Amino acid sequence: MEQPRIDPSRVKGWGVDADPENDPTYPMKKRNNGEHAGYTWERPPQQPTGVEVLHSNERPNLTAAFGTSTPPVALSGMIRRLAFKYSESSYGHWLPLMLADRVNAVEGVLDDLAHGHVPNLIDELGWKAEWEHNRKSLVARVAVGALVTSVAVAYLTRKRRDD
Amino acid sequence: MLAMNYRGPLRVRIDEKPMPEILHPEDAIVRVTRSCICGSDLHLYNGSVPDTRVGMTFGHEFTGVVEQVGPEVRKLKAGDHVLVPFNIACGKCVFCQQELYGNCHESNSQATAVGGIFGYSHTAGGYNGGQAEYVRVPYADVGPMVIPEGMDPDDAVLLTDVVPTGYQAAEMGGIQKGDTVVVFGAGPVGIMAARCAWLFGAGRVIVIDWVEYRLEFARKYAPCEAYDFRSLGDPVVFLKHTTDSLGADVVIDAVGAEAAGSAMQTLLGRKLLMQGGSATALHWAINSVKKGGIVSIVGVYGPIDTLVPIGNVVNKGLTLRANQASVKRLLPRLVEHVRKGHLDPKALITHRIPLEHVSEAYRLFSAKLDGCIKPVLLPPSARN
Numbered sequence: 001m002e003q004p005r006i007d008p009s010r011v012k013g014w015g016v017d018a019d020p021e022n023d024p025t026y027p028m029k030k031r032n033n034g035e036h037a038g039y040t041w042e043r044p045p046q047q048p049t050g051v052e053v054l055h056s057n058e059r060p061n062l063t064a065a066f067g068t069s070t071p072p073v074a075l076s077g078m079i080r081r082l083a084f085k086y087s088e089s090s091y092g093h094w095l096p097l098m099l100a101d102r103v104n105a106v107e108g109v110l111d112d113l114a115h116g117h118v119p120n121l122i123d124e125l126g127w128k129a130e131w132e133h134n135r136k137s138l139v140a141r142v143a144v145g146a147l148v149t150s151v152a153v154a155y156l157t158r159k160r161r162d163d
Numbered sequence: 164m165l166a167m168n169y170r171g172p173l174r175v176r177i178d179e180k181p182m183p184e185i186l187h188p189e190d191a192i193v194r195v196t197r198s199c200i201c202g203s204d205l206h207l208y209n210g211s212v213p214d215t216r217v218g219m220t221f222g223h224e225f226t227g228v229v230e231q232v233g234p235e236v237r238k239l240k241a242g243d244h245v246l247v248p249f250n251i252a253c254g255k256c257v258f259c260q261q262e263l264y265g266n267c268h269e270s271n272s273q274a275t276a277v278g279g280i281f282g283y284s285h286t287a288g289g290y291n292g293g294q295a296e297y298v299r300v301p302y303a304d305v306g307p308m309v310i311p312e313g314m315d316p317d318d319a320v321l322l323t324d325v326v327p328t329g330y331q332a333a334e335m336g337g338i339q340k341g342d343t344v345v346v347f348g349a350g351p352v353g354i355m356a357a358r359c360a361w362l363f364g365a366g367r368v369i370v371i372d373w374v375e376y377r378l379e380f381a382r383k384y385a386p387c388e389a390y391d392f393r394s395l396g397d398p399v400v401f402l403k404h405t406t407d408s409l410g411a412d413v414v415i416d417a418v419g420a421e422a423a424g425s426a427m428q429t430l431l432g433r434k435l436l437m438q439g440g441s442a443t444a445l446h447w448a449i450n451s452v453k454k455g456g457i458v459s460i461v462g463v464y465g466p467i468d469t470l471v472p473i474g475n476v477v478n479k480g481l482t483l484r485a486n487q488a489s490v491k492r493l494l495p496r497l498v499e500h501v502r503k504g505h506l507d508p509k510a511l512i513t514h515r516i517p518l519e520h521v522s523e524a525y526r527l528f529s530a531k532l533d534g535c536i537k538p539v540l541l542p543p544s545a546r547n
Contacts, residue, residue, distance in 0.1 A: 002405060003388040006368065011361040011386065013505030015340060017496075018364030022337050034257040041260070044253050044269055044302070045235065047187040053289070055272040064253060064269040065187045065301040067279070067289030070216040080214065088274055094467045097213035097286075098436060105171030105210075108217035124174040126526025133532035 052077075054084040076104035165542065166220045166295030167521045172210030173529075177519050180220070183291065183299035188235035191303035193227035193245065196545045197320040198293045198518070200528050200538050201249075202350045203463040206420050207284060208525055211436055211465060214273065214285040222540075223249035223281040224324045225293030226316055229303075238304045245307040246319040247300055248327075248490030251279030251288060254305035265487030270301065276466060277487065286466065294521060296542045308494055311502075318501050320539065321351075321508035326497050328461050328488040329355025329417070333363050335459040335484035336413035340364035345402060345411040345451060347444035349377035349389065351511050351537045352461060353417035357385035360413075362505060369411070371398055371447075373423055376534045384510060392424055402451040410453035418444035419462025431470065439465030449475050460485035514538040517546065 008014045034041070044064040051071040055062050072080045079100035086092035112119050122128075130138040168178040183192055201224050207215050229243045239245065252259050253269035258278075270279030271288040279301070282292015291298065300307060310319045329352050338344055344360040346353050349372035360368045368387040372378055378389040395401040403410055420432065420440020424447075432441030440463075448458045449472050458481055476483060500506040513536045516524040524538050 003382075003390070005388065006386050008361060008364075008366055013500070013503070014361050015364040016505065017334075017362045018338075018340050020339065022334075022339070022363075030261045032257075032260060034260055037257075041256050044255055045188050050186070053272055054285070056275050058275045059268075059272070062272045063279070063288075065189070065251070065279075066270075066272045067285070067291065068186060069220070069289050069291045070218040070285075072216075076216075083214075084273075088276055088466065091467070094213050094465075101210060101213065101215055104217045105174075108170050119170065119174075120176075121174070124170055124176045124522055126175075126522040126524070128520075129523040129526040129532055130530065133527065134530060 054080060056088055057084065058087055074107050076100040076107055079103060164296040165518055166291070167222065167518070169207070169215065169219045169221060170217055173208065175208065175221075175522050175525050177521050180295070183297050185231060185233045186299065187301055188233040189302050189304060190233040191229050191236055191239055191300045191307070192231040193225075193247065193293075193298050193300050193307075194230050194544060195225050195227040195293050195296060195298055195542050196244065197226045197316055198222045198295075198540045198542070199224035199320055199323075199325075200294070200524055200540065201324060202352065202421075203283075203419070204525075205529050206440070206463055206465070208529060209421070209433075211420060211433070211440065212284045212286060213466065216285060219282065219284070220291040220295050221282040222292030222294030222298075223283055224320060225281075225298065226310065226320045226323070227293070227298065230297070232303060236303045239307060239309075244310045244316075246310055246323050247281070247293070248306045248308075248494070249280055249324045250306065250487060250490055251281065251290065251301050252305050252491065253302050259305070262489055262492045263486070264306070264489045264491045274466070280487075294518065294540055296518070296544065306491055308491075311498055314498070314501065315509055317509035317512055317539070321511060321537075322494060322497055322501070323490065324488070325351045325355055325511065325537070326506060326508050327490045327493040328352050330359045330362075330493055330497060331486070331488040332356040332415045332417060332459050332461040333359035335461075335486070336360070336363075336415060336457050337482075337484075338363035338365050338413055341366035342412035343367040343369070343406055344413045344415065345448075346370045346387075346415045346417055347422075347448055348372060348417035348419075348462065349374060349381045350417065353415070354381045354384055354511065354536070355506075355508075356415050356417050356461070357381060357387045358506065360415075361385070362500070365413075369402070369405075374531050377531075377536065380536055398424075399447055399451045406453070410451055410456060412453055413457050413459065414448040414452040416445045416448045416458065416460045416462045420464050422462075428470070439467045439469040442469045442471050445469075445471050449479075449481065452479070452481060454479045455481070457482045457484060461488070511537040512539050516540055518542045
């Protein structure tokens with residue numbers, strides 16, 4: 001059951017970085033005690049704030065540079081603003097952010113439709129790759145999905161006996 | 164320009180987006196020449212990283228040609244072909260000064276627990292990533308490295324994350340000559356960690372996963388013993404048995420949040436998202452390492468609580484080492500390893516896919532189809 005062992009001496013480069021000093025392990029802290037001086041380093045220039053950027057309440061300010069991708073919007077944005085009232089140590093921060101992500105996905109569909117774009121789910125889900133390389137499984141999953149949907153629709157639209 | 168556009172869990176597409184602009188005096192704009200999909204991108208793709216907003220462009224492993232630089236950029240100039248570490252680092256804060264470039268304090272406003280990362284949700288700074296034709300690169304004098312003359316661009320793009328992360332996983336393991344090293348995960352990073360374990364003098368390297376084609380790849384590439392955990396019964400018992408019932412000296416978790424192997428972890432961590440991921444690999448790592456041993460973690464987990472047997476860490480006197488790779492710190496050594504032929508990163512690349520087919524590329528990689536180990540996206544300008 002066990003596979004043959006590899007002879008290390010036949011592995012190219014074996015041991016070239018071996019270092020008996022590497023205990024308890026690299027990378028050892030390159031200590032300069034700079035952290036004892038607190039938040040006093042010479043900061044890079046501050047990026048102008050052109051869009052709404054939420055920041056952790058565990059820091060006093062925005063970082064000198066920051067990303068400007070996808071500022072908070074709509075209902076998901078309101079939830080995100082609420083989440084940032086709580087620290088990174090709190091479920092009050094992370095769970096609302098997860099909720100906001102799900103709400104944001106729905107907002108994305110609505111936004112597409114509002115701009116006259118009907119999302120091509122087959123393309124977005126990458127089903128072409130499944131069709132080319134995993135066709136049997138894809139067909140089986142689509143068939144099961146169609147069957148479950150048909151049963152659910154039939155059940156929900158059935159005529160009651162007392163109708 | 165063309166850019167990947169996240170639309171919600173499992174949904175991505177290619178769209179026209181505005182060109183990035185210089186927003187900070189130390190910015191550069193880079194025309195992308197290669198951009199990989201990383202295993203950790205799949206956490207975003209699956210919707211398991213909080214604050215992943217619809218409309219964002221992913222991608223933190225890329226190379227490109229500098230098109231424009233901000234007024235404070237001194238070292239780079241237009242036309243330079245650069246590899247860009249996945250960490251965004253200012254170079255000035257106390258953590259960068261300590262070479263902890265993955266822990267910069269001036270690149271991520273949204274969270275203090277992680278530095279900025281290209282295209283990796285707002286929890287990692289809200290930057291658009293490199294799965295696009297162009298990308299904004301902050302602190303351009305700090306992270307990017309001009310690709311050394313003669314280096315294959317395919318090698319260069321893997322030096323932005325996969326190689327340094329795999330190497331640091333082995334480095335943090337404090338491997339001594341003759342040590343038995345177990346690596347959980349046969350994705351690109353796990354395979355690279357197994358390969359690098361030999362460089363530190365490992366006496367035996369064992370990789371554990373469940374995807375057979377990846378195990379086969381690892382056996383040849385690392386090289387190593389490689390086992391499908393489904394064939395082992397209890398993988399911890401197997402690893403104890405094969406190490407004189409003591410356990411491995413060093414165990415590396417190169418899986419992270421998407422681990423298979425435990426129904427409870429899968430339910431809590433991947434389906435209900437009530438943990439920072441499924442911690443099966445880390446659980447096995449803690450339990451299969453020797454007393455007094457070292458567990459090195461490079462697998463990515465979400466920021467909320469995650470169930471692991473922490474009592475065993477105490478009782479076994481383990482050392483846990485973990486971090487995002489400090490790419491800039493490691494690059495000089497890794498370039499040397501590539502030059503000398505100790506490492507062959509580009510051999511990991513199995514698929515070269517046009518950027519326009521990004522949704523298929525994500526599905527291919529995520530579902531582990533067609534023997535995919537590492538997919539690289541090529542923008543139109545890089546294909547001409």
